[in-house]
Amino acid sequence: MIVHMKQYKLLEQVFVKIRNIGDVINELCYGRPLVADGMDRIHTLQEIRQEIIESEIVAEAIKASLSNKSKLGDWEVANLHCISRLHRTLKNVPADLLSALTTARIDCRNRWLLFREGSESAKNVMERLVDVVKLSSEVAQIKSGDLGLASKYDVMLKMHDGDMDTKRIDEVFTDLGAFYRQFFSEVLEKQSGSKIHLAKSITCEKQRLLHEYLEASIYATDISLVDVHRKDYGCSIFRCEDFGGVSCDELDYRVGLRGALDNIGRTLYCVNLPKRWRRQPVGDFPGSVMFEAQGMLMSRHLLMDSRFMSFVLPAMKKTFSLRGKVADSGNVHRYLSEVRPELLLERADEVSSLAHVMLRCALEKELINGDLAVEDLPDAWEQGVKYYFNQVTKTEQEGLLQDDYWVSGCFGYLPSKVLGAIAATQIFSYIDDPKVAVLDNIESGDFSGLTAWLSKYIYSHGGRYSSTTLLKKITGRRIDVDAYKNHLVNRYLSM
Secondary structure, eight states: OOHHHHHHHHHHHHHHHHHHHHHHHHHHIIIIIOOTTTHHHHHHHHHHHHHHHOOOHHHHHHHHHHTTGGGSSSHHHHHHHHHHHHHHTTTTHHHHHHHHHHHHHHHHHHHHHHHHHHHSSSHHHHHHHHHHHHHHHHHHHHHHHHHOOSSSHHHHHHHBBOOOHHHHHHHHHHHHHHHHHHHHHHHHHTTTTTOOOOOOOOOOHHHHHHHHHHHHHHTTTTOOHHHHTTTTOOOOOOOOOOOOOOOOOOHHHHHHHHHHHHHHHHHHHHHSOOOOGGGGGGOSSSBHHHHHHHHHHHIIIIOOOOOHHHHHHHHHHHHTTOGGGGGHHHHHHHHHHHOOSSOOGOOOOOHHHHHHHHHHHHHHHHHTTTTSSSGGGHHHHHHHHHHSSSOOOOSSGGTTSSSSSSTTTTOOTHHHHHHHHHHHEEEHHHHHTTTTTTTTTTGGOHHHHHHHHHHTGGGGGSSSOOHHHHHHHHSSSSSSHHHHHHHHHHTTTOO
């Protein structure tokens, strides 16, 4: 038993090092402008990490520990399975291919940053995107055979959440796709008769004051603001979302408000992951689906709850200087629940964002599987925009380069936004039951019941269970598309 425990403890030590190396790589890639020899440093660290992963000692320790896992505690067994999955995901990728992909991703994203500022052409970004797609596809080809997966796109999906695969995503999106277009039209028609009184320009400074007020109120009972701004909590190798600044639109405060609440939900999750396992694979969240769900619990459900609105509306009126009909609670609710064919995902409402993800998922699946060339992507994008929104993009910034998912090589992540939205709906429906009674004191600004419940039933488990297993443990159901469709109908057509 002592020998086998030594093998397992060796794995704990090794995967702390792998995690630390990964965090430094991420910081070098995205945390600051690269120094002259920055790319060489990244490649060196990747080679070191890959040498550790490919080591026979690590493979033998995993095999021996799995064979004797009955000697380990429950958390150790869960961590061992997380280690084994991570090892299978990372191994057998040639170092030169990994280096080439990293170089292409960083260069493409840097070009995109210049494009966003207006000093680089979309054509030059797209030229580098060809390399990102090609090299990503090559890695996926290796791993699909290695992992026994049906397609290269399955590899991309499972990098972000082990519960995602093409079959499951296709089932969900086929169901939602059949529902979406008629539903979208009905919502637009229903809302066309509703008058919304718009606020005048609200400065980003004032909006940030409200966001900080919400942070202080929700975090107050759970974590300190010092904890919030630490960078050593859950940060997996495949992270496609960061905790950067919240976007601000002075003519539409919804954008910043939703973004702030989304960040609050994710941050609460990351900061409250089990501290004993903080640097171990099991100490991270189980995957991108549950991660996304935590943000959407706040930005799509808490925000629209009448108890929360009673709490936040006085602060909104004061901070934004809202008066008269603009400040009426019914008007604010109509404003926050307005649906429109928004062409930017970052600004999209709960309904329009579904179309964004369904379109991108279809296109990136074809890209990675080799069924769509990058040079044909702009036309395919425009066809999708026409199909879902009956519009055409007016500028390149509204098109497929509107954000950095694809230019960063982050394929397979976006479907988790829809699955996360469904999971968030199921979780909020569960905690909204009077028998659970965790939302009762929100109206008075007391979020302790909510954060305590989330900590006990979600945060504290880390990666011990998969996203959908944890969802089922809480709600009794895995991803339930019908529950989500019913939620949308009730919110937008029954109001």
